[in-house]
Amino acid sequence: MQNITIIGGGLMGSAAAWHLSKRGEHVLLLEQQNEIYEYGSSFGESRIARSLGPKDDIFSYFNNTSVALTRELIDFLNENDTQTHRMTDVYTTSPVTYIYDQVLQEEVNQLLYEEQKDKCEYATSKDGYAKFEMTIPDELTVIREYKEHSGTMHPLTLINKLHKAIYKCKSEILYQRKVLNISPKNDHYIIAIEDTKTGKTTELSTKKIIVAAGVYNGELLKGIEPQIAELITPKRMSLCYFKINKTAYNNYSEREKTRLHNIFPVFDLRGKQFYAMIEYIDVDGLPIFKIGGHRMYNALENVDAAWKTPPTKDEIEWTYNQWLNYLKMNNLPIEKEDTQYIEGRSCVYSLTETSVPLVGHFPLKEQPSDTDAILIGGMSGIGAKGAMCYGFIAANLLMKIENQEFMYQKAKDELGLKRG
Ligand SMILES: Cc1cc2nc3c(=O)[nH]c(=O)nc-3n(C[C@H](O)[C@H](O)[C@H](O)COP(=O)(O)OP(=O)(O)OC[C@H]3O[C@@H](n4cnc5c(N)ncnc54)[C@H](O)[C@@H]3O)c2cc1C
Structure with missing residues (x-):
């Protein structure tokens, strides 16, 4: 029997698999595509990575924690490796520009509050040219964030580095393995898998499971937890x-x-x-x-x-x-x-309805939910910059590792599956 199986080798599943492998857990990561990631929400060479947010903003926390966790990944990969890995392989630092309508002035004020630690400047029609060489219409405010590793991040490079690190920890990745069904049985889960190269179907048993199948999460879990498809x-x-x-x-x-x-x-x-x-x-x-x-x-x-x-x-x-x-x-x-x-x-x-992603235990219909089953999903258009952190929280939940830091607790609670 497998101890931990993760379904989905996009940013989220790969990040979770790495955090668990780093701690010495043996993980099996199943991905339906081959080694070359060609479709899926993580496809592409750039995503906006940005840190600026109001006080105690969970999205700033996800971004900044992900930057710190990526640094750990890079250091790990550089230990005894012939290839040199750099933060700049993943992040391209450049100013990030935000455009706000002045009806959103309240939001702007929240970003520019006194204790804001991220360096930023803002301009309106009056000083737009002097500050940014911009012609800013009267009704707009433009903010520019300047921070190391804010700018863009490269999702496919991060996935490749995560997979390399997962192998380095002696965990396992099986590509071209499509999960057809997941069913609970006593204290474990049975997973039906199709080898998409040969068409052969097999089954495996796993004690713990993380489902990170992106847009396929709802479909995959509908037998166990139909509510997921309603949440995302x-x-x-x-x-x-x-x-x-x-x-x-x-x-x-x-x-x-x-x-x-x-x-x-x-x-x-x-x-x-x-x-x-x-x-x-x-x-x-x-x-x-x-x-x-x-x-x-x-x-x-x-x-x-x-x-x-x-x-x-x-x-x-x-x-x-x-x-x-x-x-x-x-x-x-x-x-x-x-x-x-x-x-x-x-x-x-x-x-999700609120655009806040889901990282938590399922099934919801059973209370308490199974502590050995985690969903990572509903990442929408903001997931990539926080991927390392979502994977970290999922790994901690699975291993029952707590962290009393205020922002960690806030983030974990808001990501939970129980909504509204
Ligand atoms: C157009 C667009 C723009 C975006 N812009 C930004 C941005 O600027 N900044 C930002 O931070 N984020 C952005 N995002 C969001 C971010 O890219 C996604 O939230 C993130 O990539 C989602 O990762 P994932 O691992 O959840 O999903 P995926 O990358 O889709 O991974 C899921 C994986 O599961 C596999 N899978 C699915 N079903 C099965 C199965 N049955 N068996 C085996 N494997 C399976 C899939 O093949 C896939 O590889 C954007 C997203 C999009 C689409």
Whole structure:
């Protein structure tokens, strides 16, 4: 019998598997994809990593704890390894820009409160040019956060490093293993698994289980805990990739190029919540921008089909305009004909009612819930920057390890599965 089995080798399952392996636990991690992660909510080369938040904000805590835990991972990997691992493999530090409508002034005030430890500046229409070289409309406030390791993080690099560390601890990862069913039996769980390469189905027994199957959590657990599917709803959203053409980009001065890099990532908290970041630098040295809208999502019936759905014309148009407007707001000379739409893809994530993710024991219908069964899910569009911390909390819950720190307790309580 396995002691601990984790389902899902995305950011969350991998982080949990590493934290347990580091403590000497033997873990089996099951992932339906092969070693190359090609779809799933963690797909891609960048996610916004940001720390700024109001007093005692759990999301700042998730981000900052994840940075500290990533440093531990890097140190562990560097012990007796021929390859050098660096924090900069995972994090690209750059200013993070937030755009607020002044109707959200209360939120802005909460961010700029006296004890705010994260270094930030803010500007309005009056001093936007002097501070950020921006033309800021009257109704907006712009905040910029400056902190080491805030900017973007690379989800696939983090997954690769976590898997390397899991192997180094002698835990096990099986790829191309799709979990078909989980059923409780006496004091353990039976997991039915399909080897997607051979089509062969097997069963294994495990004493403890962590389910971190991303948007498939609800489906996978519906036999044990139908309420999970009600707590988290899968949503489809589109991502569009753009670039500035070579000639136009090369016409920028070095100073303008630096500014172009420093004004991303950006997160606009109005309406559909436009966000944009540099996803990667292409072979010609041109930045490739990834653009989307956090609130520009649709509910969906068929998750498998959604990954392959291209963005609609309206979605492309909307993201294009948001990006161009933001460049203009920053007084970087650009015309639409100097830019190019490269490609679009859909992504799926699951959302809780409050957008606070779930990390806790299931099933809910039994009280007390099984202390040997943990769900990590409902990560929505904010999970990546806190992944190391969600995995850490899940590992602690499974091993019954407590931490009396105030923020840890607050975070753990808010992540719990009992809602409303
Ligand atoms: C478009 C988009 C933009 C985002 N932007 C940001 C951002 O800027 N900042 C930020 O912090 N976060 C962001 N996020 C959120 C973050 O990327 C996700 O919350 C996070 O990647 C979710 O990780 P996960 O491990 O829960 O899910 P996944 O990465 O989907 O992992 C689940 C894994 O389980 C596997 N699996 C599923 N079912 C089975 C099964 N039956 N058997 C075996 N394996 C199974 C899947 O193949 C997958 O690998 C964004 C997300 C998206 C989609």
